[in-house]
Amino acid sequence: MAFQELIKNFDRLRDYMRDFFIYGYKTRADYPGKSIRTYDNERRRIESYLGDYMCFRVQDGGRGKQVWLSMESGLLDRNPLYQTYRCKSFTDNDIVLHFFLLEIMSGTPPPQKEGWTAGELADKLSEQYGLCFDVQTVRGKLREYTASEKGLCFFTAERHGKSLCYRLNSEQEGLSRLLEKYHGNQELEDFLAFFSETAPFGVVGSYLMEREGFSNSHIRFKHHFLSHTLDDNILLTAIEVIATGELIEITNFGRRQKQKGTVPQPVVCTGVPITILVSAQTGRRYLVLYGDKRKNFHSFRLDYIQSIKRLGACPPELEKIRQQGEESINAAWGSAITWRPKRERFSMELFIDEKREKYILHRLLREGRGGTVEQVGINRFRYCIYVSDSNELMEWVKTFTGRIFKAEGDNSQVVRRFYSDMERMAKIYGGEDG
Amino acid sequence: MELFSEVFGAYYQMTCYLLRVCGNPGRNGLSREEIQKMADRMGFAETSIYLLPKLLGEDGWPFLEKLSGTPPRWKSRLHSLPKRPLTLLERRWLSAVVSDPKAPLFLSYELLGRLSQALEGIAPLYQNKDFRCFDQYQDGDPYQCSAYQKNFRMVLSALQDGNALEISFQAGTHDGLENPRIHRGVYLPLQLEFSEKDDKFRVYCQRLHHGRLAGYATINLGRVLMVSPYYGKFEAPSERLLFQEWMKKQQCSQPVEVDLSPERNGVERFLVEFSSYKKETILDHQTGHCKVKIWYQKSDETEVLIRILGFGPVARVLGPKSFLQQVRARVALQAKRLEVTTQVKSKAMSSAKE
Numbered sequence: 001m002a003f004q005e006l007i008k009n010f011d012r013l014r015d016y017m018r019d020f021f022i023y024g025y026k027t028r029a030d031y032p033g034k035s036i037r038t039y040d041n042e043r044r045r046i047e048s049y050l051g052d053y054m055c056f057r058v059q060d061g062g063r064g065k066q067v068w069l070s071m072e073s074g075l076l077d078r079n080p081l082y083q084t085y086r087c088k089s090f091t092d093n094d095i096v097l098h099f100f101l102l103e104i105m106s107g108t109p110p111p112q113k114e115g116w117t118a119g120e121l122a123d124k125l126s127e128q129y130g131l132c133f134d135v136q137t138v139r140g141k142l143r144e145y146t147a148s149e150k151g152l153c154f155f156t157a158e159r160h161g162k163s164l165c166y167r168l169n170s171e172q173e174g175l176s177r178l179l180e181k182y183h184g185n186q187e188l189e190d191f192l193a194f195f196s197e198t199a200p201f202g203v204v205g206s207y208l209m210e211r212e213g214f215s216n217s218h219i220r221f222k223h224h225f226l227s228h229t230l231d232d233n234i235l236l237t238a239i240e241v242i243a244t245g246e247l248i249e250i251t252n253f254g255r256r257q258k259q260k261g262t263v264p265q266p267v268v269c270t271g272v273p274i275t276i277l278v279s280a281q282t283g284r285r286y287l288v289l290y291g292d293k294r295k296n297f298h299s300f301r302l303d304y305i306q307s308i309k310r311l312g313a314c315p316p317e318l319e320k321i322r323q324q325g326e327e328s329i330n331a332a333w334g335s336a337i338t339w340r341p342k343r344e345r346f347s348m349e350l351f352i353d354e355k356r357e358k359y360i361l362h363r364l365l366r367e368g369r370g371g372t373v374e375q376v377g378i379n380r381f382r383y384c385i386y387v388s389d390s391n392e393l394m395e396w397v398k399t400f401t402g403r404i405f406k407a408e409g410d411n412s413q414v415v416r417r418f419y420s421d422m423e424r425m426a427k428i429y430g431g432e433d434g
Numbered sequence: 435m436e437l438f439s440e441v442f443g444a445y446y447q448m449t450c451y452l453l454r455v456c457g458n459p460g461r462n463g464l465s466r467e468e469i470q471k472m473a474d475r476m477g478f479a480e481t482s483i484y485l486l487p488k489l490l491g492e493d494g495w496p497f498l499e500k501l502s503g504t505p506p507r508w509k510s511r512l513h514s515l516p517k518r519p520l521t522l523l524e525r526r527w528l529s530a531v532v533s534d535p536k537a538p539l540f541l542s543y544e545l546l547g548r549l550s551q552a553l554e555g556i557a558p559l560y561q562n563k564d565f566r567c568f569d570q571y572q573d574g575d576p577y578q579c580s581a582y583q584k585n586f587r588m589v590l591s592a593l594q595d596g597n598a599l600e601i602s603f604q605a606g607t608h609d610g611l612e613n614p615r616i617h618r619g620v621y622l623p624l625q626l627e628f629s630e631k632d633d634k635f636r637v638y639c640q641r642l643h644h645g646r647l648a649g650y651a652t653i654n655l656g657r658v659l660m661v662s663p664y665y666g667k668f669e670a671p672s673e674r675l676l677f678q679e680w681m682k683k684q685q686c687s688q689p690v691e692v693d694l695s696p697e698r699n700g701v702e703r704f705l706v707e708f709s710s711y712k713k714e715t716i717l718d719h720q721t722g723h724c725k726v727k728i729w730y731q732k733s734d735e736t737e738v739l740i741r742i743l744g745f746g747p748v749a750r751v752l753g754p755k756s757f758l759q760q761v762r763a764r765v766a767l768q769a770k771r772l773e774v775t776t777q778v779k780s781k782a783m784s785s786a787k788e
Contacts, residue, residue: 006484023717055714088438090440090445096497151521398745399743402767421747429766
């Protein structure tokens with residue numbers, strides 16, 4: 001089959017996009033489960049969508065061409081990865097019916113007050129534009145544009161005798177008129193520009209920006225994780241099921257399943273979704289799930305989840321699970337959530353010049369997630385916190401390298417590892433060529 | 435709900451735009467070259483190859499009518515200019531964002547009220563309570579404070595209209611002063627910047643002295659004490675271009691180069707965390723080690739440094755020299771502090787024994 005620029009399923013792109021953008025070191029040889037042709041087609045598609053950001057290098061040792069996407073998010077006016085949402089394939093009938101049906105429905109009064117039947121619309125298409133469509137095809141498109149599951153709802157349907165009558169959805173008209181009235185309004189443009197980058201499902205904001213002909217000339221975004229958008233389809237399902245509290249089945253490709261050089265095998269887990277955890281610093285997002293088999297909480301990284309299947313049936317103890325989830329989240333430093341967590345103490349003493357380095361004290365308070373700070377000597381301060389897994393905060397602790405007098409805690413393994421890390425660091429950087 | 439729909443796709447958008455241009459009564463259709471240019475500009479790299487035969491070919495889509503004349507031109511067969519109605523997905527997303535605490539920063543109460551009214555009864559696509567950000571800094575800007583909102587809107591409006599402002603703001607605490615200095619001056623806002631991690635807005639400004647460019651400044655909106663319009667005259671010659679130049683100069687001259695060990699999933703963790711930076715990677719397939727070069731803004735050097743240190747021995751800085759020296763200095767200081775602590779501890783233990 002000849003190469004096509006458009007694709008039917010977004011998931012086909014998701015993994016490649018992530019590999020090219022986050023890792024950037026892979027070549028065709030690093031995709032053992034895919035055929036050469038599949039890899040070449042996906043790479044060519046991504047190059048077609050994001051050619052301005054694509055870089056290549058031939059790797060040593062005959063491993064082939066390394067491909068990556070190079071972007072500095074702080075300098076961009078919009079997320080280039082949104083482009084990948086604009087490549088859904090369609091049939092000739094889809095696009096033809098889209099424009100002609102919308103023109104008829106918005107410009108011609110219907111034969112009866114309830115609207116147009118599919119048959120009447122098929123006749124109108126033939127009479128007004130000379131287009132021949134069978135009623136079944138027209139009805140299919142009308143249903144698609146009426147159903148709320150698709151999220152379009154261009155039309156509404158009302159029963160008239162035995163037939164369904166369709167008309168343009170009047171619910172959107174007020175908002176449509178308002179946007180038209182404020183067309184070119186700078187505050188609306190900046191509002192959409194801001195939220196289409198920072199709000200969840202920002203790609204929807206970008207659709208609105210495109211519809212209104214808006215661009216972003218005033219705002220830039222620092223510490224902005226562009227690849228989040230690749231997981232938005234999974235996130236949307238997750239948000240829907242969190243609201244209903246129903247059971248779900250997750251197919252997950254964690255890093256253990258993605259061992260180098262092998263075809264990854266997924267792990268399937270069922271449970272009740274609790275919330276979405278977001279890390280603004282590390283760029284990771286998680287779905288917290290109460291696993292109904294192990295009776296414990298698990299955090300699944302959204303970028304590792306391949307699919308979410310809804311199983312229905314909300315468990316009777318949902319409120320209790322949610323409440324327990326809340327307590328467990330509050331007890332955690334990050335994403336390691338456990339059922340009935342035991343809090344362990346961790347503390348460290350730091351050198352802070354109390355006159356000249358107030359900003360370090362501010363840093364402790366600002367980034368310390370509720371830990372306490374007390375002065376224990378001249379230019380010596382103690383930070384202390386109780387969390388369910390003190391291993392999680394060690395990355396943050398090590399950002400204070402150069403200031404730490406001592407670290408203590410209930411989890412002796414974590415404390416030992418900290419001292420061992422500091423020794424290793426001293427060895428690494430101690431030598432002249434370190 | 436489906437985010438991935440052809441209705442929002444590049445081909446539909448382009449067809450819609452084309453039909454609007456070709457259907458414009460004041461215009462006698464479009465030539466093939468003009469249509470091709472449009473497809474090249476608005477589509478993907480290979481779009482015109484697929485789209486042109488569909489739009490202009492004999493068996494293509496019946497949207498355009500060929501007009502007689504040489505060279506041939508095409509006109510829309512639609513009787514009106516198409517505009518896609520708003521989808522339910524878009525309305526639900528708007529319904530969610532209008533209730534965001536940051537919405538009043540951008541929209542006047544009047545427009546926000548009208549939008550909320552037009553969205554009445556539309557269930558928001560998500561609720562802020564569905565998301566828990568666990569590591570956002572706790573001293574974020576006070577978005578709901580009326581004084582902050584007023585200052586923000588004045589800055590935004592000056593940015594939109596190209597006006598200068600008199601701004602007084604509190605400097606940061608980096609200079610170690612007990613009471614931070616208050617700066618006052620005339621500034622021309624050029625760009626807003628938002629960081630989700632810091633939960634703060636900053637504004638990049640051109641500083642004006644006697645109406646002339648006197649350098650650039652970055653002001654945290656949360657530290658602004660007072661903003662008022664500046665009525666004096668000032669030179670505003672292509673300041674945006676100058677600003678872009680200035681921004682480029684803020685880029686580090688040499689990227690920091692780091693060797694990542696696969697230990698503790700270091701490669702993956704590091705690359706995700708630094709994915710907002712421009713970077714280049716090389717993986718050693720034998721050892722699993724990854725060499726990564728990161729480009730950053732000079733003003734962010736300390737932040738990049740401490741974040742790399744956070745990875746401990748998993749991320750080893752290789753260069754440049756100036757960056758490596760800073761890492762070495764911190765690690766050496768760290769070793770010294772721990773050594774002192776150990777000495778004090780053992781002295782205390784031996785005196786206790788005695």
